[in-house]
Amino acid sequence: MKGTVWCLHGAVGQAADWSGFTVPGFSIRRVDLWRFLDCCPMSMPDFGRALNEEARRVSGPNILLGYSMGGRLALHSLLADDSPWDAAIIVSAHPGLESEAERSARRESDAVWAAKALRGEWPDFLAEWNAQPVLGGANPGMADRRLLAQRRREVGRSFVDWSLGAQQSLWDRLPEIRRPVLWICGECDAKFRALAERAVPLLFQGTLEIIPDAGHRVPWENPGIFGMAVEQWLQSID
Template sequence: MKGTLWCLHGAVGMAADWQGLSLPGWAVKRVDLWRFLDCCAMSMEEFGRALNTEARAEQGPKVLVGYSMGARLGLHALLQGGPWEAAVLIGPHPGLEQEADRVARREADAEWASHALSGDWRDFLDRWESQPVLGGSSFPADRALLSARRREVARSFIDWSLGAQLPLWDRLGEIRCPVLWCAGERDAKFRELAERAVPRLPQGELWLAPGSGHRVPWEAPAAFREKLGEFLERVAG
């Protein structure tokens, strides 16, 4: 066994989203992010420390794989060192640079939190999935099952809001391990962020998934697995 892929799902996501991911020689650990918010509030910095502590307690090489919100949380773990041989980040946002933009995002996310906590769950899911950035794609796991975690989902819109995140642009150079930064070819916003972020990484590599939107591992699964395998063979094989 070469090591373990620690996979972090996105907002309104599930650990089960990663069930289709397999790579010869690698174990896959599908991390349930909601358990970190089970009891109380947790900042992104606190999450990074908690994840690194868990990872250090397990044997063997480890690679962090994060999608969207999970990739943003992964950045916080990477910036605190951690036991990571490499990282694969799909569609993260290093942060909003203007305070007015962060305020507006916190306000918008507070509305999402309220709807997730006390609104009609199906309506909440429909609204979430109809966002233009998601492009009408979907996950195989049933989001109706997440209703049991609606308190934690709501809390994530507050604690892990992009508006609560300080800009990380000037700190990307602190990440020492190899990083494969992925974006969908059709995902204009996150492609632009990726093209700006990767040159700041000491060992950064940009990959644009052909024909894909934001949800790269699920919109282009074969291409993603091939690129993931090729990257890991070079940097952590």
């Protein structure tokens, strides 16, 4: 084995979402993000430090892969002191809102999602979540979200602790990431494609990959091309 790819799922996601993802020569560690919120609140910087502590116990190379919310958490891991990662793959992620007005509005909207996750009918919550235009209305190749009802407390807490509105803007800090980063977005995901095109030039060693025939949920909407892009990039930096 060449090393380990640590995979972070998105909001209202599961570690099992990555069950079909493989990279030749690498072991895959599918991280259950909800266990970090099991007992108490945890900020995004605190998460970064906690995950880094786990990664330091695993002989490298260690590659960090984060999708959407997991991508934002991955950025915090990369920016923490003594970050142990050899390289990273960021998928459909937002480096942060740049005004307090935007962050406040997002905190308010995510508080509504938190309440629905905690107290609403779970199938109704899932249907409304997937109906968002950015998500395309389906879970292509992803694990059954009905099973997540058992973790609804942690899902609800994530809308508070890990809200985009609770995240400080990381735009100015992206040049601090001094390791190779592959930033992936879907061709049909206009908003996150624009974010990726802005973010990659700010990175010390960034590469942009736009996956055709894919929207926000790139790894599951076009898994073949996604997997090939990851494999080829890892070979290029080996």
